[in-house]
Amino acid sequence: MKALQITKYGEIKDSLKIAEIDTPKISGSEILIAVKAAAANPIDYKIVQGHLKDLLQLDFPVGIGYDVSGEVVKVGDEVKNFKVGDEVFARVPQEYMGTVAEFVAVDSKVVAHKPDNVTFEKAASLPLTGLTAIQALEKVNLKKDDRVLIHAGSGGVGSFAIQYAKSKGAIVYTTTSTKNLDWVKALGADRVIDYKKEDYKEVANNLDIVFDTLGDDYTFEAFDIIKEGGRVTTIVGPPDAQSAEQMGIENYELPEKLAKLIEKKSAKYQYTWMQPNANQLTEIKVMVEDRTIRPTIDLVYSFEDAIKAYEYLATGRAQGKVIINLAEILEN
Ligand SMILES: NC(=O)c1ccc[n+]([C@@H]2O[C@H](COP(=O)([O-])OP(=O)(O)OC[C@H]3O[C@@H](n4cnc5c(N)ncnc54)[C@H](OP(=O)(O)O)[C@@H]3O)[C@@H](O)[C@H]2O)c1
Incomplete structure (x- = not known):
């Protein structure tokens, strides 16, 4: 073959x-x-x-x-x-x-x-993007009326996550560039932030959840815009201690800067390393068939x-x- x-x-x-x-x-x-x-x-x-x-x-x-x-x-x-x-x-x-x-x-x-x-x-x-979005948002118990920022709404993960979070009744903010505004809006996001023209931190703040799909400074900045006790769920930032252990990373320590930010905001910080899951794929099948997800x-x-x-x-x-x-x- x-x-x-x-x-x-x-x-x-x-x-x-x-x-x-x-x-x-x-x-x-x-x-x-x-x-x-x-x-x-x-x-x-x-x-x-x-x-x-x-x-x-x-x-x-x-x-x-x-x-x-x-x-x-x-x-x-x-x-x-x-x-x-x-x-x-x-x-x-x-x-x-x-x-x-x-x-x-x-x-x-x-x-x-x-x-x-x-x-x-x-x-x-x-499969990969859908499972990632579901697992990352489930880890921080996404629920109705949560105010969530999903970074990179025009990406594979982001475009699924917007639709999934809306189906759970969340209020969804997302970032993208000018050329993608219209089609990302059509996925159902309540507020699409054009990162070329707007400072996303001014538009979206006091959030329950930030879904970090970009990493680097975006991971740290998430703590500026969550409310006290808010949640940051990442697929690209440093692993949390439990995820690091599951991934077989030995003697792992969370970067000090991140640990301080988590403590200061009494925040929950979760990393997801996506796992194959047939039950969640069947959930995706149902959501596609009933047009919850496009x-x-x-x-x-x-x-x-x-x-x-x-x-x-x-x-x-x-x-x-x-x-x-x-x-x-x-x-x-
Ligand atoms: N941990 C895990 O298990 C796991 C699973 C899946 C994916 N990931 C990782 O998650 C990341 C995202 O994956 P993906 O499949 O969604 O990637 P992707 O589809 O390649 O993302 C591309 C999109 O990102 C947007 N983007 C780039 N920079 C941006 C910025 N500064 N602000 C807002 N949007 C921006 C681009 O939009 P513009 O052109 O408008 O900028 C583009 O539409 C990747 O690094 C991937 O490796 C991790």
């Missing part, structure tokens, strides 16, 4: 190669999916660039990609909930990384049936142009999700 592989750490164009490799074999609880679409995510190019070297031990060449939608073509002996021909979607666990390929094997425990009312491309756009796709690339998809995503300017279509190579 054809697969896009990471051959070494470095620049995207030098490190990614299309290769001909064996189709994966499956055992007991696994299924084999004929991939129709895969999504590109920032973690993919961060891995290529070597930013996750300390966390993930990789033997090159290794497949790239975590998000998949496609059709089940084989099931292991122990699989009860899927049959050949089922249309599914998943964020595959680390050991199955490599969804930008004709086929991917994965444990059926992390897979769900895809939403019936959307294409494979749209279904592939949802997938947001920016560009779709062919498999042959998959490296360009990653180069585009790495500009940091994508408007929603970047998708790689693999249905065409399966048809030829």
